Amino acid sequence: MCTKQPWFGLVCPRNVQLDELHWIAHITHKNPQHFPNPEKFDPTRFEGNGPAPYTFVPFGAGPRMCPGNEYARLAILVFMHNVVTNFGWEKLLHNEKIVSDPIPRPTQGLPIRLYRHHKIIT
Numbered sequence: 663m664c665t666k667q668p669w670f671g672l673v674c675p676r677n678v679q680l681d682e683l684h685w686i687a688h689i690t691h692k693n694p695q696h697f698p699n700p701e702k703f704d705p706t707r708f709e710g711n712g713p714a715p716y717t718f719v720p721f722g723a724g725p726r727m728c729p730g731n732e733y734a735r736l737a738i739l740v741f742m743h744n745v746v747t748n749f750g751w752e753k754l755l756h757n758e759k760i761v762s763d764p765i766p767r768p769t770q771g772l773p774i775r776l777y778r779h780h781k782i783i784t
């Protein structure tokens with residue numbers, strides 16, 4: 663008998679044979695049990711202690727967790743800092759759909775218009 667686990671969806675004892683088991687982090691991230699109103703953009707979810715262990719897992723978890731985790735977070739932070747401090751930007755398609763197959767992505771590639779702020783902030 664397999665049991666549902668909040669962080670993995672389904673966990674089975676060793677004697678249960680499954681051909682394949684696919685886990686999708688995106689589905690865990692949209693679980694309202696851990697992330698109330700999951701469609702809402704709400705950065706306050708990450709304040710204080712943040713989400714419970716194994717519920718926010720963009721880099722996986724455990725011994726095979728992504729070893730590029732810290733590097734990727736730093737690179738994204740530096741990129742975002744430079745974009746938001748040096749440029750204003752606006753979405754060109756306001757109703758662009760996001761599809762999950764299984765990674766969420768904007769269907770048209772999220773075209774944006776960038777314009778430089780008058781004063782460059784460094």
Ligand code: HEM
Binds near residue numbers: 726729
């Ligand atoms: C936003 C960027 C990235 C995301 C979201 C990401 C996500 C992931 C995820 C979900 C896994 C599987 C973890 C698991 O099985 O529990 C993984 C594995 C891995 N990632 Fe990343 N990753 C990113 C960037 C990078 C970078 C920059 C590097 C190297 C410089 C890297 C190297 C690896 C390697 C080598 C593995 C395999 C680890 C193993 O199987 O033991 N990743 N990554």
